[in-house]
Amino acid sequence: MTIHRVLILGTGPAGYTAAIYTGRANLAPVVIEGNQPGGQLTLTTEVENFPGFPEGILGPELMDNMRQQAEHFGATFVSGWVTSVDLSQRPFRVVVDESKEYLAESVIISTGASAKMLGIPGEIEMMGRGVSACATCDGFFFRGKAILVVGGGDSAMEEAIFLTKFASEVTIVHRREELRASKVMQDRARQNPKIKWLLNVTPLEVASDGSKVSRLVVKDNQSGEARTIPTEGIFVAIGHTPNTDFLVKQVEIDDRGYIVTKGQSTATSVEGVFACGDVMDAHYRQAITAAGSGCKAAMDVEKFLEECAIHVESTGVTS
Incomplete structure (x- = not known):
């Protein structure tokens, strides 16, 4: 099987930004889109607080622009939902839709968090319309x-x-x-x-x-x-649920279900696995902060893979 340099799990501003940066670094990222490509912004009508758009921009349009930019830099997109992972050893193993398997030297998790909804008639239909x-x-x-x-x-x-x-x-x-x-x-x-x-x-x-x-x-x-x-x-306003069910016993998760990262970095408890966006941010939950953390995750991944290559070159031993 092909062992990819980096797999990005999830999209939205965090995942797309990570794909843009890792693509520009010639890491040929593969992005698993999930069941809602583009994340929560695809349910938003107009976004007025994302820098660079003085007249605002539609949420789905912003996400489509980011996706196209990532593709321009070499990102590959795979439709499907991550059903299980094995992060116990490298290469990491990711299973999509319980059947397709992917191997990777590094993983960026950007699966986001879902707002808890009331589950009543008319609620979903009126999202973005009141x-x-x-x-x-x-x-x-x-x-x-x-x-x-x-x-x-x-x-x-x-x-x-x-x-x-x-x-x-x-x-x-x-x-x-x-x-x-x-x-x-x-x-x-x-x-x-x-x-x-x-x-x-x-x-x-x-x-x-x-x-x-x-x-x-x-x-x-x-x-x-x-x-x-x-x-x-x-x-x-009844809370959010981070999309981390598939990560139980794989990486450190706090009591609310958010991925725990180390200090200022996006590194998780597993070396070579990084997290960005709402899946690790219970406080800000903004498109611009998610995009920023996606950039950080990509830079962290690039540095990690460079250090691995240096280790192999100097010792002849894969880490």
């Missing part, structure tokens, strides 16, 4: 509008407070009477005059006017009655 899972990405589009934030943890409080910079009113919707957020975050939210509360209700359906979100249907958990809440935007 439903969002990222206040920092989309808050600007809701200037002067009355919107909802669904969730009861620290993330929901942070999103709600941030959104008050733009929205005329932010209502926090939570299915329990008590919040899960820390007291500090609850106090900050309750002290904000723009934030309202709708507690002990369960979201049932996201409804639209045909083109954009117009209301959220909820069930009053006390009375059992359904209520309709008019709104122009719904932000789902």
Whole structure:
């Protein structure tokens, strides 16, 4: 079997940037695209905060541009989902769709994190048309509008407070009477005059006017009655799940499922395996920071492979 210099697992801004840089370094990267090529940005309408686009750019267009740039520098793309890996020894072994096997001297993991969704009718259909899972990405589009934030943890409080910079009113919707957020975050939210509360209700359906979100249907958990809440935007803030299920017992992962990297680098607990983007970043989760970490991962890989080559040249022994 062919032993590739570098395999990149996942795409999005991190994976595509890693592919661009490793391609330019003549490492002939092979990119396993996953089941959502381009990552979460493919579900976003307009991206206004990525440098270099003063008028903004559509999320899918930005990801397509990055993919084409990576192909221009020699990256090869493989459709499919990584179902298992063996990182116990080099060359590393990666299995795609339970049947296709790839071997590599190094691996960059950029499988991202998926926003937890409510799983109710209309939610996915209205993504980018009033439903969002990222206040920092989309808050600007809701200037002067009355919107909802669904969730009861620290993330929901942070999103709600941030959104008050733009929205005329932010209502926090939570299915329990008590919040899960820390007291500090609850106090900050309750002290904000723009934030309202709708507690002990369960979201049932996201409804639209045909083109954009117009209301959220909820069930009053006390009375059992359904209520309709008019709104122009719904932000789902119930957390993220890093896509690391296939990495259990392969690399070090923290208690939230994020890959642990060493210091300022993208190196994981396994020599020759690197991680970038949302799969290792629980804090920033922005396209530009993901792209930056993809660049770092590519440079780390290039240095690792150079050091391996020097070792073989000086000792005649493969590492």
